[in-house]
Amino acid sequence: MKIRLKVKHLIFIIVGLLVVIPLTTFIIMPQAQLYIGGKQLAAGEPIGKEKIVQVLEQPLFPNQRWGIIRKYMMDDGGSQRFDVYVGPSSTQVNNQSPGLHFTLEEKKPYLKEYLAKGPVDGYLTTAATLLSHDYQQEGKFNKADEVLKEASERYSTSQFSFNQEELELERIKLRISQTNYEGAKELIEELKDKITSENFHSVGMLASLEAEIMLREGRLEEGYELVNSELEDYQQKWEEEKQEHPEDPDMGTPVALEHLESLKGYLERTMDMQSDGVTTVKGKIVRSDGKAVPYAGVFLRQEQAVNHSVLEDEPYQVLTDEDGNFEFSGVISGSYQLYLGLTFDQIDGWTWPFEYGDWIQIDGQETEYVEVTLHPLLELQSPVNQEAIKTDTMEFEWEPVEGAAYYDIHLGVELDSGSIGTLFKTGIVGNTLTVPLEELYNQQVGVMFEDEEDWSSVDPVSILAFTNTENKFSWSVKAYSQDGKMITQSNGYRLDEENIGNLPFFYLQERKMTEADKLFLDKKVKLAFEKYKENYAKNPQDFHSLRMIVRLMGIEAMQTGKTREEAVLPYLIKWAEVSEDANTMFELADYYHKRREWKEYDSWYKRYMDAAGDAPSEYALGLHATALMKQGKLAEAKQTFQQAMELDNENRFVGNWLAVELYTDADGSYDSARGLAKMYPERGFESRDWYGMIGKMITEKKEFTDYDQDLKHALELYFNENHESLNQWIEATDKIQLKNFIQGLIEIN
Structure with missing residues (x-):
């Protein structure tokens, strides 16, 4: 008997039965739902997740299914282990694509499915790594190792692949982070037999991990010999590889090379300092209410590493245990900064009160203990929620913090591309501050350009700063103890509705924008500049025009080869006299310092000290x-x-x-x-x-x-x-x- 099927149907043979399934089930309906669900996810609508899950519950071609899992579970920018990396030199937020995303908990069933049955491709490594990180954050380190091993074994056994190398290196790092050095050494020896000498990048990474174990075990000289030997060989092969690819002059520095060079430098300095050994750095992360922060990332970052974002293969990294404890063994002498890796749930409504430039100095002592305490964010009270200030004074008010001896206020100018911040007042006793608006008008922030070669392309909003009645501003407060340690601050992550509180935005609308200001905002920069000079020539009491002349003339000087002070000196002196601005006085002192005109330098430095309140x-x-x-x-x-x-x-x-x-x-x-x-x-x-x-x-x-x-x-x-x-x-x-x-x-x- 003939069976005729229209094009919109497929035939499946299941144990001798002929099953007819509409083609729309596989193609048209899922694609429509995916399109709608994707749009809703991008718009931040939770129903979008439901539509994606509904599609995954329908009959799908395997390549359709894996493609959806790859797109929504692995390609969303959420592959980093933590949502926030925070430390004394920088803060780094997981850069997910805009919109709503599946949480790791929601992804897990699909990642496990990909691990067990998905294609043997690069995404298999991603799935295993994400699952491994999740198990580590739950304290299940054996499971974390098992998923990496399972993925590695799914790759072809006939030829050891790059993905297998990546997974096995991850297993070694996991064991090192758990101070399971013997287990790590076993994997290193196994990997040595599989990696060919031509793959010098992996050989170098393996050597750096082996040397890292030697350091942690206190075998400094042995580690130095290994690093020195491997580095010499690596550098030679890297130069040869670059010569083979002259079309790509900016190939970047390989991670393995960075590791080897860093290890060599630190070992040399340690031996120069005649340090007798390595240090164990211990600590604990708790909240101020005594509750521990379990399974947070802790990174002990060497001096040369803090200039870039936290990397997945940082040499000193561990997770806190269920009680918030962490430990680094075998830390060589040097200067370090501590960074934390936290989920949004861990940081929501809390802050880690470090100061920029906080360092941990390791000098070969046996043990160094570091306590990390998260404190609740403080609440701002006024001005908030886009309040417009129309009087000639302004009062800042915030909630008092227990144990705070003084506070600092920071201000921010909102720009199209983000915001620029500046420190406004320091050493404030009490939780209120009243200031004349003129002090805010005098406050400068950073300068933004469209084209750094053309001074007239300067962003007017960044130069007008707090004199701009049309712009929105922000503020924040930091609280300090008597010994100068920060206790908490208002800036931080407020994700839950209960933690959002008052919004730190306000407007300054006491003054009227001048014709020159309007020309400036209209980006007619040179016309505005001439207008400011014309206004000041007519009225020497026009301090706003003088302020803008000083700012714009200094920027113009960047294009002429003159220093800012040389170009604007007469106006700058006049501005220092009328504004009594400490920063301007220091700028003049610095100018005369460079010229070795010591009488003028001493005079302006004294005036700076008086204006700064003897707190330079x-x-x-x-x-x-x-x-x-x-x-x-x-x-x-x-x-x-x-x-x-x-x-x-x-x-x-x-x-x-x-x-x-x-x-x-x-x-x-x-x-x-x-x-x-x-x-x-x-x-x-x-x-x-x-x-x-x-x-x-x-x-x-x-x-x-x-x-x-x-x-x-x-x-x-x-x-x-x-x-x-x-x-x-x-x-x-x-x-x-x-x-x-x-x-x-x-x-x-």
Whole structure:
């Protein structure tokens, strides 16, 4: 018997039965639901999730099913382990695509299905990694390892693939994070037999993990030998690979190379510091109500790593246990910052009150303990919820915080591309502050350009700042204890309706926008600039026009090769006198510092100190100490450098302090300077290892009888900024380590 089927039907044979299923079941209906569901998800509508799940419950071709799971469960930008990574140098939020997304809990059944039955492709690795991370956050570390192993075994056994390498490396890292070093070593040996020498990237990564275990076990010299040997081989092969691809000059730096170079640098510094061993860093994450934060990510980040976002393969990373405890073993000497990886549920309504530039200094001590306490966000009370301020004064008010000795207020200017923030007031006693609006008008923020080569393309909103009656502004508060430690702040993640509270937005509408302001907002920048100058020429009491002339003339100077101060000096002096603005006074002091006009410098620095209320910034103190050094006031410079270092977590000017210490060293031992270099290490992306440099100078000094005299001669040239003679000395000297030290001083900003 013939069976005729229309094109819109399919035939399935099931145990001898002929089953006819409409083709629309497989193609048309799912596609329509997917389209509608996808649109609803993108619009943030929860019903979109229901439609996607309904599609997955219908009969589908396998490739349809896997495609939907890939798109909505793995391609949504939510593959990072944590929603928020937060630390003393940056905050990083999981960059998901806009709209509503499936939670990891909702994804799990489909990820498990993909792991067991899905195509053997790159998404299999993604599914296994996501599941492994989820099990780790539940404290199920054996299950976390099992899913990685299961995925690895599904790949072809005939040829060891890149995906298998990635999964096996993940298994090694998991074991290292759990201090299961023997288990990690076993996997490393197994992987060595499978990875060919041609795949030098994986070989390098494997070597860096093996060396990391050696470090954690305190085998520093053995680890250094392995890293040094592998790094030399890796660099050679990497250069060969780059030469084979001349069409791609910006290939980037491989992760394995970064790891090896970082390990080598830290090992060298540790051995230079004659550290006897490694340190165990322990800690606990709790909320201020005593409740532990389990299965949060903790990252101990080396100095050179904090300039970029947290990576999945950070060398020092663990999860807190069910009681919030964490532990890093085998931490080598150096400067570190602690970062946390948190889900939105863990951080919602809470904040970790660290300060920018907080560091943990490891010097080979046996144990270092770090307590991390999350505090509830404080509530703002006024101005809030887009209130318009129309009086000539403004009152800030917020809820008082128990144990707070003082508060700081930060302000923000809303831009099309985001916002720009600035510190407004510090050391406020009590939970209210009343200020004249003129103080807000004087407050500057960062400058934005459409084209940095054209000063007239400046964003008017960023320059008008708080004088713009049409723009929205924001504010936030930080609370500090008597010893200067932050307790909590108003800025943070408020995701639940109960935590949202008052919105920190307001408008300033006391003044009237001038014709020049309107021209400026209309992006007729040069016309507005001339109008401001015309207004001020007619009325020297027009302080707003003077303020805008100073701002715009300084920006214009960027295009002429002049310094801002040279271009705008007469207006700047007048503005400092009428506004009594501390920042402007410091700017003038800095201008005369650079010109070595010490009488004018001293006058403006004194005025700056008066305006700052005898509470200068650490940068101002460091710069003032440098000015004292250049004037030959070395004893006073020493004291001021120490004051600056006590405030500056980066220790930016410590090199100059060491220069003064070496110059005045009575016995020529350099021990005092080296002790200071160890106590106050310079930190940051381009920091210099002053401790190591001075150690090498001490060794080099034994070869030369005139070493102290030559050091003092070079330092005198440096103090007096005799650049030509100093460069000639650098070219002529045969004292390599001394030359390196002097060149390090020249690099100080």
